[in-house]
Amino acid sequence: MPVYRYPVPPASEITPKSVFLNRRAFMAGAAGLALAGASGTARAEEERQKLATVSSPLSTDETPNSYEDITTYNNFYEFGTGKGDPAKNAGSLTTRPWTIEVGGLVNNPGTIDIEDLLTKYTLEDRIYRHRCVEAWSMVIPWAGIPLASIIDKFDVQGSAKYVAFETLVRPEEMTGQNSTFPILPWPYVEGLRMDEAMHPLTILAVGLYGETLPNQSGAPVRLVVPWKYGFKGIKSIVKISFTEEQPPATWNMQNPREYGFYSNVNPNVDHPRWSQATERRIGGGLFASRIDTQMFNGYGDQVASLYEGMDLKKYF
Ligand code: MTE
DSSP states (O other): OOOOOOOOOOOGGGHHHHHHHHHHHHHHHHHHHHHHHOOOOOHHHHHHTTEEEEEEETTOOOOOOOHHHHHHHHHOGGGGSSHHHHHHHGGGGGOOSOOOEESBBBBSOEEHHHHHHHEEEEEEEEEEEEETTTTEEEEEEEEEEHHHHHHHOOOBBOOOEEEEEEOOOOOOOGGGGGOSSSOOOOSOOEEHHHOOOOOOOEEEEETTTEEEOOOOTTTTTTOOTTOOOOOGHHHHHEEEEESOOOOOOOOHHOHHHHSSSBBBTTTOOTTTTTTSSSEETTTSSSSSSOOEGGGGGGGGHHHHHTTTTTTTTOOO
């Protein structure tokens, strides 16, 4: 297994402890509010205990979007194509029991149980910028596990160059997989290069605002790669495999001219039908001014070296 090394985040990106503590208090309050209506306090308390997290220096200091914004404006085509459809329809998904099958080029193939993921790994609070290819963005406080720490347990073979991911197929519970007109080929699939998967910014998210993920956000476990467009963040994962060849990725297969495999946030490479130079931050109101999109979504110091020497106009 090769060893990957990364530049440490610049001091400006490391959150001072006082700021973090305030943020924790703010997040706990917001999660409490969000839960009060939706679920019993006992369940909320149980979830919070499972989601005992440590802070990550990789968080941004930007103010997170509200729980409401993050959980009512979603893309999750298994539950319909409208932004409000996942919040309306995803309640039908059963997320327990849940296992992820891990295989391909590994010496220890096996499964990961969601309960083990919540209790046996170190969960971290990560406030990340989330930039969608449709040119909107949010700031989201995830709780997640660095993917590298999960991958290490399966003893990946040296020939593995990529990681492939698959979403659940369960048409009885996923209305979009049942639709009379085909929305997408199922399962939704995605992939990363091995060094991208091992990068410390890459996490499997299991929580949001201090509670377990709501279904519309990809419960019980989804990928988050903050320097890439949101569609790389595959939701409700049931399979992870290691491959020598570049794995298929849903949007890249649907329309390779519009969606590349890498999908790094890049203000200099436009989508064929619209510019990627600016973005609309959700929650700022319809007339809020657009903000400039940053190369690699602002994570350039940490990830630019992964793509040294690559023509990012070709490998978009
Ligand atoms: N994963 C699955 N399984 N199905 C989907 O339709 N949509 C993707 C990605 N992951 C999608 C998915 C897209 S296009 C985006 S922008 C993000 O999820 C949206 O994540 P969010 O709803 O948490 O903002």
